Amino acid sequence: LSHGSPEKEKTLAMIKPDGLFGNYTDEIKRVILHSGFSILKEMSIQLNEVNVRLFYAEHSKKSFFPSLVKYMTSGPVFVMILEKVNAIADWRALIGPTDASKAKVTHPDSIRAICGLDLERNCVHGSDSPQSAAREISFFFGDTLSSVGTWFGEPD
Numbered sequence: 600l601s602h603g604s605p606e607k608e609k610t611l612a613m614i615k616p617d618g619l620f621g622n623y624t625d626e627i628k629r630v631i632l633h634s635g636f637s638i639l640k641e642m643s644i645q646l647n648e649v650n651v652r653l654f655y656a657e658h659s660k661k662s663f664f665p666s667l668v669k670y671m672t673s674g675p676v677f678v679m680i681l682e683k684v685n686a687i688a689d690w691r692a693l694i695g696p697t698d699a700s701k702a703k704v705t706h707p708d709s710i711r712a713i714c715g716l717d718l719e720r721n722c723v724h725g726s727d728s729p730q731s732a733a734r735e736i737s738f739f740f741g742d743t744l745s746s747v748g749t750w751f752g753e754p755d
């Protein structure tokens with residue numbers, strides 16, 4: 600048990616509305632696969648206000664929250680379950696810092712530096728802990744959204 604290969608981990612990755620509008624989906628998926636992640640599931644979905652309030656509940660008291668809800672409902676998002684060893688930290692490292700405008704200076708090779716714009720419109724999301732990953736994966740691929748979301752369909 601203790602001498603086996605390291606455990607694979609799953610994380611929830613999302614391409615936000617600005618990423619879809621900018622046609623970055625294929626490029627981002629190429630980076631994901633090139634970086635050793637497997638994409639276990641994926642789908643496109645238009646989130647509504649209720650969905651975003653739930654998904655980003657930890658930020659509900661922040662001053663930027665109304666703006667975040669507006670941004671995240673401005674168009675469809677593309678969500679994926681990524682898997683590899685150390686997936687959660689590695690995906691966060693690959694996307695770069697929250698503020699895409701700063702990322703362009705400090706982390707020019709990060710995904711947010713390449714496809715993001717500023718502190719809000721940063722193109723992608725990644726779970727920040729094992730607990731968040733479990734919650735967010737079941738949010739999208741469990742039954743949380745089945746009654747309220749507008750589905751754009753799943754591949755296979």
Ligand code: RTP
Pocket residue numbers: 658663667696697718719720721723724725726727
């Ligand atoms: P995410 O949850 O989307 O992966 O981003 P993160 O962990 O890097 O940043 P977080 O603090 O969780 O913020 C969630 C999202 O809210 C927007 N935001 N706006 N105007 C602002 O001050 C502000 N701060 C954050 C961003 O879209 C951020 O990704």
Ligand code: MG
Pocket residue numbers: 727
């Ligand atoms: Mg976050």
